[in-house]
Structure formats: C-alpha cells, structure tokens
Amino acid sequence: VCISYILFPVLEKSEFKDESLYFRFYADEEMEGTSSKSKQLRNDFKLVENILGKSLLILPEEDDYGFDMEEKNKAIVVKSVRRGSSAEMAGLQMGRKIYSINEDLIFLRPFSEVEAILNQSFCSRRPLRLLVATKSKEIIKIPDCPEALCFQIRGAAPPYVHAVGRGSDAAAVGLHPGQCILKVNGNNATHGNYMEVLEHFTAYRTRQQEALGLYQWVYRTHEDAEEDRVQQAASTAYLNGSHPGSSKEDSSLEGAQTPQTTSSPLIIGEETPLISLTVDNTHLEHGVVYEYVSSAGIKSFVLEKIVEPKGCFNLTAKILEAFAAEDNHFVRNCKRLISLSSAVATMPQYEFRQICDTKLESISRRLTNYQEFADELKTKVSPAFKQAIMEPHSLNSMDFCPTNCHVNLMEVSYPKNTTSAGRSFSIRIGRKPSIIGLDPEQVGTLNPVSYTQHCITTMAAPSWRCLTLEDGDLDGSFGQQNGGTILEERGLSFLLKQEDREIQDSYLHLFNKLDIAVKEMKQYVIQINKLLSTITEPTEGGACEPPSTEETSPPSLGTEESDPDKAEHGGIKKVCFKVSEEDQEDSGHDTMSFRDSYSECNSNRDSVLSYTSVRSNSSYLGSDEMGSGDELPNDMRIPLDKQDKLHGCLEHLFNQVDAINALLKGPVITKAFEETKHFPMDHSLQEFKQKEETTVRCRNNIQASIQEDPWNLPLRIKNLVEIIQKHVEDGKNQLLLALLKCTDTELQLRRDSIFCQSLVAAICTFSEQLLAALNYRYNNNGEYEESSRDASRKWLEQIAATGVLLNYQSLLSPTVKEERTMLEDIQVTLTELDKVAFYFKQLDESLVANTHVFYHIEGSRQALKVIFYLDSYYFSKLPSRFQNGGSLKLHTVLFTKALESMEGQSQAAGSSLEELPQQINGISLEKVQQYYRKLRTFYLERSNLPTDSNTTAVKIDQLIRPINAMDELCRLMKSFINTKPTQSGYSSGNTSGAGLLPISSELCYRLGACQITMCGTGMQRSTLSVSLEQAAILARSHGLLPKCIMQATDIMRKQGPRVEISAKNLKVMDQMPQCAPR
Structure with missing residues (x-):
C-alpha cells in the first residue's frame, strides 16, 4: 500500500498537515483496555522546555551554601548571593532561574519541596550541582x-x-x-x-x-x-x-x-x-526537557543536553608536552651517542650517518612544533571545541584536538515505586537540624525519586588532513598529482607494515625493560647493603648486642663522617661481631619474608660503599697486620643466619643479572646490531656478547668473598653492578640507533595526531561517566530494577578489578575514500590506547570554579600515564585500590558499519571494501568476549549467596538474567560478523548485518563501557545514532512504550540539543551516502 502511494508513512504527527487523514496503527496487545484515542495519546513523548544554561558546582560552607532562592512567576530564581561565597565564586547571580539541583528538575516542583531538597543536601554536606539559566x-x-x-x-x-x-x-x-x-x-x-x-x-x-x-x-x-x-x-x-x-x-x-x-x-x-x-560565556549547555508516561503509568522526565568537554585544549597540550619531553630525551641521547662514535671511514657508514642526521633534524623540528602548539592550546578559550574542517591545511595545534567532540548527557528522573521516604537523598536523620532550622519530620516528607544519567560522546572520526611543513615548503599530502601521493591517501594500517610496527615496539619494549631491570638490580644492592650494615654496626665500648632489623638504618656518610667534631670526640669506631648462642641458631625468620621486608626500602642507591666506609675506621681491619689469607677470628665471622639471609639476597641479585644477560643475548638485540652494522661503533656483536664472561667472573668472586674475604664483598658487588650497567648502556645505545633508523618521522607525526584526538575523547568521556558514578547517578542495570546507587558502586568496583571498556562506534563508509582512510588510521591507533593507564590523586585545594577534575600527563608513547586529580569529596568515594595508587587499565574496541547498501558494487570490490570492517569487528568482538569473561568471573566470585533458600533464588535470578542477556547478545554479534556476501551481490549480507551497531551498543552498555560514536564530521550520522540509542535505553530501562521509540527518536533528532552541533558547523556538509537512511 505504501509503495503504491495509497498511504504515506510519517514518523511524527506534525509532519502530516491534514488531521482528518491521519491514522495511527497499534498492535492488538497495546490496545487492550483502551476505549478512546485521547487516552492513548497521553503516553506520547512530549517536549516540555528548551534550556540554555551552565552547570555550577557550589560547595557547602559553615552555615549554608551562600545564596537564597525565591519563587517568581512560577520559576525558582536566585534571590541573593553572599559576597565572596562559594556560590559567587561559581558564577551564581541574583535573578537567575535555576532549572535543576543535583539532577532534580526543581523548576517542575513546588517551592516548599525545593527548599527541602536544598536542606537535605546541606545536612549531608554534599556539593550542589546547579543548572542555571544563562545567556551566550x-x-x-x-x-x-x-x-x-x-x-x-x-x-x-x-x-x-x-x-x-x-x-x-x-x-x-x-x-x-x-x-x-x-x-x-x-x-x-x-x-x-x-x-x-x-x-x-x-x-x-x-x-x-x-x-x-x-x-x-x-x-x-x-x-x-x-x-x-x-x-x-x-x-x-x-x-x-x-x-x-x-x-x-x-x-x-x-x-x-x-x-x-x-x-x-x-x-x-x-x-x-x-x-x-x-x-x-563559554561552556554553555544546550538542553531540552521531555516527559512521557512509562509502561508502569508513572510520569517520567528526561533532560537531554550536550556539553563541550571542559579542559579539552589543556589536556591536548599536556599530551603534546609529554611527547615533546620524550622526543627531547631521545634526540639528546642520539646526539650524545653520535658524538662519541668513531670517525666515518666507508660510504655505507657515511650514508647511515646522513640518515640519522636527517631524522634527528626532523624530530627536533617536531619537538619545537609540539612545544609551540602546547603553549597555544593553553591560552585558547573560544570556541571551546574544534569545528569540522574538510579542506587540507598546514599543520597547527588544533589538529591534535578531537573534532566536534560533544558529550551527550541524558538525565532521567521519576518517582520511585516505594513509599519509604528520604532514601534517595541519603538523609542523616540523626544530624542536628539547628544549623538550618529544619524539623527532622519535615525533611522526610519528600517522595523518593530515581535519578539516572547516561552518557554518550559524539565526534568526528580522528583524521589527518594536514599539509606537512618541510624546509619551509608545503609538501601536500592531499590534492597533489605527483608521485608518492597515492600512498598518502591510505591510512596508517596500510602505510605501517605489521612487521615494522612489531620491530619498533620490540625495540622500545626492550629499552624500557632494561631500564626497569637495572633499577630492580640496584634495589637488590640496597637490600644487601642494609643487611651488611646490620652485621657491621659500630659499637662503643666492648661487647655489643646484635642490632635488630627494625632499628637498623644505613649509615649516613654526610652527617656522621663529614663532621670533624664528631670524629674527634667520638674516638675510633670499632667493628665488632659478638656472636651469641641465640644468633648461631636459626633466627626463626623466613628468608623470603626477610627479603620482602626490604622491598620497599628507600635508601640511597649509591650507598654501596657504606660498609667499606665503616670498615675503614677500624684500626685493626684497616691495618696491614691482617693478611687476606689469614683465617678470621670467631668474633669477625658473619653469623650463619646472616649468611643465609645474605645468600638469599645475593640469589635475587644473581637472578636479576641473569635476566639482564638473557635480554642482552636475545633476538631483539641481535636484530638491532644487524640494522646498525654500518654505524661506526667501538665493538661488534660478538665482542658485545663476550662481556657476559666478565659478569660470570665477578659472580664467582662474590661467592668466594662470603666465606674467605667478606670485607671486600661490597666492593665486588659494586664492580659487578658497574660492569652490568656498562653492558646495558651499550645495548641501549644500539637500540637507540636501531629505533632512529626504523622510525618514519612523518608517519609518527600523523600517529601522534590521531592518537591525541582519540585519547582526549576517551578521557573526557570516562571523566563524565566516572563523575556520574561518584554522584550515584550511573546505572546500566535499570531494567532489572537496580538502584543507581548500587549500580554506581558496582561499576566502580568492577573497573577497579577488570579495567574499563571503551567502545568506539563508527558509521564510516569504506566506499568513500576519505572515510576509508579514517578507518585505517583509527584501527592502528586504538590498539595503542590500551598502553595508556589512568591513575587518581587527591586535589588539596581548588582555586578554579566549577571544576570537578583536572588532569596531569606523564610518561612516554609506550606507557602514558593520565593522572586524574579529584577533590576530597569524590576521591573518598573511589575504590580503595585507586586511592592507594592502583592503575586503571583500558580495553579499547571499535565496531564499524556503513549505513548504505553496497548493491551495485562488483563482487570483488564489495568483498574487498567489506573486508576491513569485518576484520575490525571480529577483533573487537574477541576483546569484548574476553572482557565479558573477566567480568562474569568477577561478579560470580563476589556474590556471597545467603543461606536462606528463597533469598538465594532471588540472588541467583539477579545474576543469571543479565548474564543470559549478554550471552544472547554475544551470539547475535557472532552471527552478524560471520555473515558472508551472497553470489548475487552484497545487499542481503548487508541487510542481515544492519543490527550490528545497536546490538554492539547494547552489549557494551551492559558491560559498563564508555561509549563514543563517530562519523565523518561528528554531525549527522553520529547524532542520529545517539538519538536512536537513547530512545532504546529509555525503552529498555525506563519504561518508554515500544510504540513511542521511533517517535522519541524523531523528536530528539529534530528538536533536541544536537541540532546545535549543525548550527556550530555552518557550511560543513557530511559526506553521508545518498542511499543511507535519514
């Protein structure tokens, strides 16, 4: 009927002009119990109010929050603001309309209830999150x-x-x-x-x-x-x-x-x-309030808003500064190494030197650019986001920021179906109400409300549209017809060969591993020093008791020996080992526990001579009267229990030396020597490997010293450490040269740009979801009637144990050349995000208004650390693992699906175009399943089943239902990804896989993922996808009737806050295929 144009389908009533010809179709079960059309329409998804506001964070003060409210023209407005208060600092002004307090839409409440909400928050000493009307x-x-x-x-x-x-x-x-x-x-x-x-x-x-x-x-x-x-x-x-x-x-x-x-x-x-x-005004929030009646007959409210991520530019600047610091260190090391090398004698050596010099110049230029870009970004204020730019342009600081990055927040609130008062507000009934003059009976009169916040980020897929600046000339990578541009039109997964990436990663991995191994070796030396200092503790007078482990500290060279007064008055210090019968027996301490007791020692690493320096003060041991071959008297020998502990520590040290030697004999170092054989070095690979024999001799000398000559033990350990350090330095130098040779400096610039864009979006999305959880507003388990408070706590415990899942969803089309390039770029970059770790620290004081979190970046490209600084209120709510310095691991996945059918493409072309998305989706599904297995194990282990059989049945049901749902979603995902093209074209295969995006979204949503949706510009396709996803969440978790899903999607798409994204990007057209659904 529709194909014959007898009926015209529309998504929204407003699109159809003639009311008399308007029909609505319902399923039979939805019509049961209804007798009139007007009754059914009351469930419609309706727009209530448009909002232009700003979020303010107001901290509690001694007596109140520093402002008063009043009701004026049926609106809640600010009556007065105290000078110098936290409210004034946040930007609250007299006469401003307040839309919400802590996600409660107070402009829809009576004034008495608003006052009660404010008083309850103050009783709990909670910060206020206000959404206040403002002007641009x-x-x-x-x-x-x-x-x-x-x-x-x-x-x-x-x-x-x-x-x-x-x-x-x-x-x-x-x-x-x-x-x-x-x-x-x-x-x-x-x-x-x-x-x-x-x-x-x-x-x-x-x-x-x-x-x-x-x-x-x-x-x-x-x-x-x-x-x-x-x-x-x-x-x-x-x-x-x-x-x-x-x-x-x-x-x-x-x-x-x-x-x-x-x-x-x-x-x-x-x-x-x-x-x-x-x-x-900057960082304004465009919002729209909707209402609908849920399937349970409860009126529900939705506040949907888009937010420009705060601190986006500063965050990018800090990442660039970390990259610049790494590059600076690399350039200095390489220049030092080249300056120490012998003279160039042959043509291959000359060519190799030329390659190195050219690359070092390029890296130095990149380093200078990064420093300049970071300075620019720190002072950039408006606009607070990066607009879409489609044309190629010269490299600038904005190329490292995500394009059109907006956080889409959906806050859902509705009355709870319980009669218990005050539970949703965490009211402390026992608190004295005299401060605010409120009767405790009055506090509990508010009906409890359920609050939930959902977060999805939209952005343009990270892209590279730069003309690289080389020697003052613009060497275009786009729009040129000369040789070499064909390669530049492809993405990183094509330009970077897998084996080249693996070799470069192996060099960097070994370089970092050697650094860590040497540091650990020095720690073992510190432990041995500390043990020797307990054995040789100087005593005054004759006999001395052996010092206890707890009281002993390494001797300080700077304070005791350098002071001439103490040396004169203190007399000559004696080294005395008085061995008692108790000492000769087993001390009762386990050797391993003894070693572990020193594992956190913070002694000076250079104190290897502390034992020798004490010995030099002994008039007997320092004289020539005692020959090295003489047998030591009884009171000079190391007690047996101390020997056992010393052997244990030395065993650790020797194991570490063996580990370092194994690293320096491995295939990676051999490959590095092979790649740099034309560089004039002082030694060949054979000579390098022979150095291990020297370390073996040093070890034998140390073993002999314990029994025969313990006084020279520190000196011999010092010699071993110096030899190992020299050996490691030679190996690291070879790795540096190999890295310099294999690094493509131009591609590294592109990799840095794509990486920065992806990471900044991930950090901003995670921050928003983290704050929602810390405010007990996050809930991905609403369909099972779990409270937001419980779901938020579970999510925080979950990410502390299993890491956080980052779900990038792409609607890029492989048939469009630029979008295929974007897909190839991000495929490589997202694997590098897994190397990033998040840490958390407490912020002592804040001199910045309305800021919940700020960031610090340190580390290298291979191991980047993002440190989140939170104020004490939020930091105290983090899991103890994070509070104690534990890291959060990232698990990054990418699911991609084009929105058009590939009908009309040849069989070969259609297969090759779909091969890349299929490969990406297959790898991502495997990672999601691995994460799901870890998560399932975590929840099953922590579920302490009660003894009561009825309660146990309920508990098992709460666990099994979500698990069964996720198992079914995984099965569906496999069927989408394993679909093969048919012989008659690709259309049927594409149709059967169309559900991949919503199904992958739901699977990752249930797993607690942070969601980021991308398209070519961050405008049409990604915003449409978010509208559909939010409508699905409302239906799944908040009782939106199924027949209203498309209506809600259409209203949010056409009248919701995301229309502002198009308004901010005038004259930018999305390359959305004509055949794609609108």
Missing part, C-alpha cells in the same frame, strides 16, 4: 575604582578573563574567569589584545601590577593558578632577598584580606564611573 552574551558594567584592579585579563583575539578576585566588585556584577571580551564601552575588542582592554581602567593605568596581591584569585584553569603561584613566589622571594618565609607571609595576607572584602555588600557610588564589557 552579556553586558557587564564594572566600577572603575582607581584603588585596585580586581581582575586579570590575558590573551588576544579575543582577550579573556584570566582570574577574578574573590569577593571583588567584578565578581559581584558577573565577571568570571574564562569569559571572552568582545567589546569595551561599545568598541570592538575581539581582534585586540588584553592590554587594550586594561587601558580603559584607571587602576591599571596608574598602578598596574601593584594591586594584584590584594585578592585571593579565582582562576580559569588549574594550570593558570599554578603558574601564577610559582611566579608570585619567585617575585616575593626576590623582593624579600629570597627569604624563605616571605611566600607564606604573602599567602596568609591574601587569606586575611578575603573576609574583609567578602563581608561588605556591593555599593557603587554615583560618582564612580562604569566600564561596560560585552562578554561571551
């Missing part, structure tokens, strides 16, 4: 006081607010860090610098920097705060003659100044002139 641009009038400049401005084109004084007049009228200044007194300042803005203020013209110490500053970023702190400490130390206490005095002065400033209300005299600033 505002005019702020700042008093031009000649006494002091209460804000700082930096940057150019446009200048931005760097910091604002806490409790200052500027903060009171609405000037906040991060705002961009567009106009000053009506004059355009967008293309000017900060000096031109400050010149309008009398305080700057007359006193300039003198007033900067009068305020406690609130900064735009943590990096800005740290930089200013360092500069202020340096300038204060200089002015005070480097007095160490001056910095403390200055900071205490600032703290004392704050209460005086904050307590006074804002009073502007009539004669005080006002400077008008037109500012652009």
